[in-house]
Amino acid sequence: MSQVTTVHTGSTRTFVWVCMGPVIAFLLIVAVAPVTLAIIDSFRELSLTSLTKRGQFVGLENYRDLIGADGNFYDAVGHTAIFVLAVVPVELALGLLIALWIDRAFPGRRLVLTILMIPTMIAPVVVGMIWRFFLLPSFGILTVYMNRFGFFEEESVFSGPVTAFVALMVIDVWEWTPFVMLIMLAGLAALPRAPIEAATIDGASRWQIFRHIQLPMLTPLIVVAVMLRAIDASKLFDTVYVLTGGGPGNATEVISTFAYRTNFVRWDLGYGAAVCLVLAFASLVAAAVFFKTVSGKAARVGNA
Amino acid sequence: MGRRGLLGFALPLAVLLSAALLPYVWIVLASFKTRTDLISPTPKWIFEPTGINYADILDKGFDGYLLNSIVIGFSSTALTVLVGTLAAYGFSRFRIPAGNHLFFYILATRLGPPVAYALPMYLIFNELGLINTHAGVILAHATFNLVLVVWMMRSFFDDVPREIEEAAYLDGCGHFRVLWRITLPMTLPGLVAVAIFVLIFSWNELLFALILTGGETRPLTVVIPSLVLHTGTQWGQVAAASVVQSIPVLVFIFFIQKQLVQGLTFGAVKG
Numbered sequence: 001m002s003q004v005t006t007v008h009t010g011s012t013r014t015f016v017w018v019c020m021g022p023v024i025a026f027l028l029i030v031a032v033a034p035v036t037l038a039i040i041d042s043f044r045e046l047s048l049t050s051l052t053k054r055g056q057f058v059g060l061e062n063y064r065d066l067i068g069a070d071g072n073f074y075d076a077v078g079h080t081a082i083f084v085l086a087v088v089p090v091e092l093a094l095g096l097l098i099a100l101w102i103d104r105a106f107p108g109r110r111l112v113l114t115i116l117m118i119p120t121m122i123a124p125v126v127v128g129m130i131w132r133f134f135l136l137p138s139f140g141i142l143t144v145y146m147n148r149f150g151f152f153e154e155e156s157v158f159s160g161p162v163t164a165f166v167a168l169m170v171i172d173v174w175e176w177t178p179f180v181m182l183i184m185l186a187g188l189a190a191l192p193r194a195p196i197e198a199a200t201i202d203g204a205s206r207w208q209i210f211r212h213i214q215l216p217m218l219t220p221l222i223v224v225a226v227m228l229r230a231i232d233a234s235k236l237f238d239t240v241y242v243l244t245g246g247g248p249g250n251a252t253e254v255i256s257t258f259a260y261r262t263n264f265v266r267w268d269l270g271y272g273a274a275v276c277l278v279l280a281f282a283s284l285v286a287a288a289v290f291f292k293t294v295s296g297k298a299a300r301v302g303n304a
Numbered sequence: 305m306g307r308r309g310l311l312g313f314a315l316p317l318a319v320l321l322s323a324a325l326l327p328y329v330w331i332v333l334a335s336f337k338t339r340t341d342l343i344s345p346t347p348k349w350i351f352e353p354t355g356i357n358y359a360d361i362l363d364k365g366f367d368g369y370l371l372n373s374i375v376i377g378f379s380s381t382a383l384t385v386l387v388g389t390l391a392a393y394g395f396s397r398f399r400i401p402a403g404n405h406l407f408f409y410i411l412a413t414r415l416g417p418p419v420a421y422a423l424p425m426y427l428i429f430n431e432l433g434l435i436n437t438h439a440g441v442i443l444a445h446a447t448f449n450l451v452l453v454v455w456m457m458r459s460f461f462d463d464v465p466r467e468i469e470e471a472a473y474l475d476g477c478g479h480f481r482v483l484w485r486i487t488l489p490m491t492l493p494g495l496v497a498v499a500i501f502v503l504i505f506s507w508n509e510l511l512f513a514l515i516l517t518g519g520e521t522r523p524l525t526v527v528i529p530s531l532v533l534h535t536g537t538q539w540g541q542v543a544a545a546s547v548v549q550s551i552p553v554l555v556f557i558f559f560i561q562k563q564l565v566q567g568l569t570f571g572a573v574k575g
Contacts, residue, residue, distance in 0.1 A: 012398070015479035019394030020406075022387045023450070027409065030447045034424030041427065098320065106313065114561055116324045120568070121557050122550045123508035125525045129546050130331045132532070133539055141330060141347040178324065179568060186565045186573050224572050235417040238510045242529050256511075259419040263426070264515055272423050279420035287408065 035280070042273035062274035073275070075250055076258035079165070083254060084233045087172045091229055092222065094173065095180025100210065102181070103188045113182070120179045128242030131171050161251035164244050168252055171239055176232075180225050187221035188214070227290055255279060328550075335543035342539050357540035358548075366527070366545060373507060373523040373549070375438055380445035381503045387446070388453025389495065393483060395454065396461035410451050418448065418511050426515055436518040444512040449502040455570050456501075456563075460494040461487065497563035500556050507553065524549040 045058045066073055102112075119127065134142045137156035146152050158164045191214060199209050237256035240246060246253035246261065253261075259279060263272035334342060336353040394400055395407060425444055426435070434440035464487050472482045488495070510525045517526060528549065531542045557564070565573050 011478055016394055016398050016400070018480075019390045019398070020400060023391035023410070023454075024406070026387050026446070026450070027406075030425065030443050031409070031421070034421065034428040037427050038424035101316070102320075104313075110561055112317065112321065114557055115321055117557060117564065118328055118554065119324055121504065122328070122553055123510070123525055125508070125510050125528055126331075126546045126550050129528060129542055130327045133331055133334065133543065134327055136539075139343045139345060144345070144347055174323075174327070182565050183569060183573050221573060224569065228569060228572070235419075237417075237419060241510065241514075242532075256417050256419045259417070260422070260511070263419075263423045269423065269427070273427075276420040276423045279417050283417060283420065 035277075038273045038276055041270055042277050044270045058270070062271045063278075065271065066274050066278065072250060072253070073258060076253045076255050079252065080234055080236070080254045083165075083169065083172075083236065084230050087169050087176070087233055088226060088229045090169075090173050091177045091180050092226060094177045095225070096184050096218075096222075098177070098181045099184035099188060100214075103185060113185075116178045117182065118178075119175045120182075124175070124238035125242055127171065127175050128239040131167070131174075131239075132243055135167065158244055159248055161248055164248060165252050168236075168239060168243065171243070172233065172236070175239075176229060180229065183221060183225045183228075184218065187218050191217050223293060227293065231286055231290065331543045331546055334539060335547045337540055337543075339538075339540060357538075357544035360538070361541050361544050361548070364541070366524075366548065368520065369522060369524050369527045370548060372438070372517070372521055373525070376441055376445065376513070376523050377503050377506045379438065380442040380449065380506045381499055383442065383446045384449045384453050384502050385495070385499050388450050388498075389457050389488075391450075392454045392457035393461055393487070396458050407454070410454055421447075422511060422515050425512070429516060435516060436521055438517075438521055440516040441513050441521075441523075444516055445506040445509060448509075448512075449505055452501060452505070452567065452570055453498055456494065456498045456566060457491065459566075459574075460491040464490050494563070497560045497567065500560050501563075501567040504553055504556055507549075 042062055043057060043059055045061075106112075134140050135157045137143060143152060143156070152163075155163075157167050195213050196209055199213060204212075235256055236254050237260065240252055240254055240257050241260070244252040246257045259272065259275045262268050262275055266272075333349070333351075335357050336355070337348070337351055338354050338356065341348050341351045391410075395403060400406065425440075425447075429435055429440040429443075434443070468490075469482050469486060472486050477485070507523075508525065510529075513523050513526045517523065524545065528542065528545050531537065531545060560567065
């Protein structure tokens, strides 16, 4: 590094500014300025109608209301937590199982893997629409078949609080299991073959090989997969917006839909700014943990 | 593989492929169905196809919404790739003061729930008169995809041997020439893959588009949910719009198969 920089000290300074200047300017405009504005607004009473004259200063009232007294906020946090805790382990187990099973050479392998990735890659809005259409009352194909076994004849899937929530989970598993599978496949491909071959010759069972050789070596990647999925699942918005809108009641309200509703449906902007900042702070903590884990060389299995 | 082995593999594989593909196939079929076939009490797998749904959404101005998706997607991709690649090269080759903090900040913009940044962005874009324009949502998408470009391009630049650049410096090339003529061409396949990722993410994004665009500036992702009405949704049109939105994505993922893992994990996992 220093060799290159010492050769052209004169022009290097200019060049570094050319590299870093745009990104710094960009972040100032679209990240620093908005967040500063939001911090100021979170201390105000602000709604769309008073947007032009800025709101009245109310100190910490927005934060006090939010953290101290808003049952809906805690409901949304609780739903999000339950959602993450339910879908991530299922996606991990299924993804790992499929990866272990499909990790072999066969004709058309790349095409198969690409097809399996379709649920992850198409727009979540489209995923939501597909499943809404699938589960339509009375003529949705899945409803029709479930009706034949006596399910959901009286009440549609999305009108029951529990069934609506479970449906969102099932859809998330459908959408994201391929993603976990792909990560696990990358990990399996990078594992050294020798120990596995040796164990096979020594008569180890498939389970023993997995439990004592593959699993320990995959652990760093499992950590990465779980973290990426947990972070992503906690941001869930699109499918809820399309499928339930947070309902029935607030049964499927998650953090993102709660913040969206506060700001852009109720237009309670000062309060909404407080919601945003609390979330942003929580995510900074998550980012710090992710950064530490991923930049550690343990996660770089794929490089080996 | 023996006959039994083949069957033991092919059968579960078929089940797996159906699970991934059938829901999508069903909506593709629906886009070619008449209203009667759509609401038939017994699901119809075989039917007389019609193009009426596509004609209907064209009448509703979907060519314009498609164009919005294209303009927003390509503009934000160009912006992200330009700003992100320069920054990645800076991070890769030079010791940047407070570089780790900057790097971390870029990451944080992507890991947080987008909705947390939506209101701040809405407020400032409102001041700047960028609400209901393409520019606002282009900037928003660029912000969120920046981290992907910076992370992936940095790892591609790190893979280019310094010796090659040093040889060019000794020949009297300046920094710009070295980057433009030597290093960038060597990372071009990676750059193209990154650009496709950014394009797909922008193309598929809902929340910011929902908040920052309106009326005639809305892209497909915002318009599709608006087709669902309390009074009789035209599901044929929803299906057709969903197909139009998703076909380009399917085409693109064939081109980035090799980089799929790396792109989806922000470079944390290499395929």
